[in-house]
Amino acid sequence: MPRPRTNDTEQDKLARFERIKKTIIALEKQQALLLKQGDMAASGAWVARYQVRQSLKKYWYYKLQAPIPYFQCATSNKLSKYKHLGKAGTQEHLDAVMSVFRRSVWDEIQRIIHTLDDCLLDISSGSEQEEEEPQD
Template sequence: MPKDRKTIAQEDLQSRIDKVIDMLERLEKEVAAIHNSMPVAPPRCRIARYLAKGRKEFYWYYKLHAATPIFPTQSDGKLSKYKHLGKAGSQAYIDAIEQITARTKIEALDRSIEALRQ
């Protein structure tokens, strides 16, 4: 017995819903995998370069810059917007790059998840 148009439409709708749900689950698992595999930079953080004057010359240094104070200071424990990273290629600098990259990936995945939910 051939299927009627209404049954075909319902099956098509269910198939598309299942595909969207599968994609949502895959993207959410990918976000969780990023969070579980490495530290992630706080939202709205970026790396800023600044020039410091030494005794004989100037040096470029880097810092992690947040929109609001979130980093504890070493001296008094208060919060600062900045976290010193040192020179390019230092371990702190490389770690910050990896954390910001992870944050960027998560934000892109979150935008895709939101588009699927709409």
């Protein structure tokens, strides 16, 4: 099989570079759509279920929880790791669930964009194919 000519290789690199750039633009548009859909939870936040016991009864509630203090306390100027959401199915609970969903999708898209940026760097720097040192 004949080796590709240098011109063909450069055209191939340019075409792949452009396809990756278009993909990154499409992913960034998806991120913009996520921002329009509503609030985004703090990075690393999740919705947690917890139980309260009172006079022989158990109640289940939900809270939005962050790894570091993020939420404004209602009674002081301090920040808290927790935001009470109430019972399952309340609007505040569902909004929090969706904000965590949007954050996780946003973060995954961002990871993909970073990976594609590395691909662009490989193509543009010529480091896709490197010579290996012979091992003894």
